Amino acid sequence: MAGMNTDLLTLVRQALLFERLHTIPELSRTLSTSFPTIKKHLDILIEHGEVDEQDSDVSSGGRPAKRYRYRADHTHGLALYLELDAIGYRIFDAVGTLLTNGTVSVPRQQPHVPALVRLIHRLLAQDPRITFLSIGVAASVEDGKVFFAPDYPSLQQVDLKQTLESEFRLPVVIENDMNAAVVGFHEADQNRQQSLIYLYLGKNGPGSGILINGQLVRGSSHFAGEISVVPQYDKMTFGQAIAKRRATLDAQTIDAISRLTATFAATLNPRLLIFNGEELTEHDLEQIRFKTTEYIPEAHIPLLIRSNWETDYLNGLTRIGLQLLTEQPLSANRRSSS
Structure with a gap:
């Protein structure tokens, strides 16, 4: 479309979806773009059924300001994650609201x-109405290709992105x-722009x-977080x-986690270290903290x-999927139901 800036279109979508900005002044200020340019791109999104225009409920006495929102019913997304013996999934609308979810068993062989x-x-x-897919795997991934999957030999060196997009x-x-x-986890947390690490012991091996x-x-090399190979003893x-x-x-497991905690603290110094709540108790965390003080000062x-790992995982896949949605050309955001 003449005069359309595709990068700006992506930024406008993201501001509406993720920053919860609703007015042209807010968008203009945040994106450092003129009012007319913002209005033109909003009109394009309205024309393609992605955005609604509404009158503001609040008025200072003059003409009510227009408010814009990304339409939840514009499209649907599908998030899936692979486990050793199952595939979990979630279908969600265009603003990330859960529509349905489930799990399907997969024989280990x-x-x-x-x-x-x-x-x-x-x-x-x-x-x-599903128009985009977000897939999670317990493996190292670069540009959609799985390259380190010790627990999933059938995925090793598979270009999963290309395989699924072709299909x-x-x-x-x-x-x-x-x-x-x-x-x-970060999306649900109130303290943004912080440093944090999520540690999973897992039936798939730690990560x-x-x-x-x-x-x-x-x-x-997209290998950050592969803690299973960190030498400790x-x-x-x-x-x-x-x-x-x-x-x-x-005692050995407590010590191993404590050593890793000390390593994280000394190298990355995160504010939070998050564990899967189904794997450890509060008492376990107390033991880990106490043991870690043998390696570094407690202040660090x-x-x-x-936390609930499965919820965080699916919320993350949903957020990543919506990010993908915002980056698509206008013509790619709909799929024929025929």
């Missing part, structure tokens, strides 16, 4: 990609599970997601040290807290 493709086909048939002709984003979880000053850390990595843990954490130990 069965490759995950065919099972994933079958499930997506079934869900698309049930909801033809479904929809935009797809692939993300590491812990990156998604830390993003999901972590890292946010520094509100920015997701992937590392130069003469002959054991962190992954090996906790491999035989039980429901009640033993991050706050240790528990």
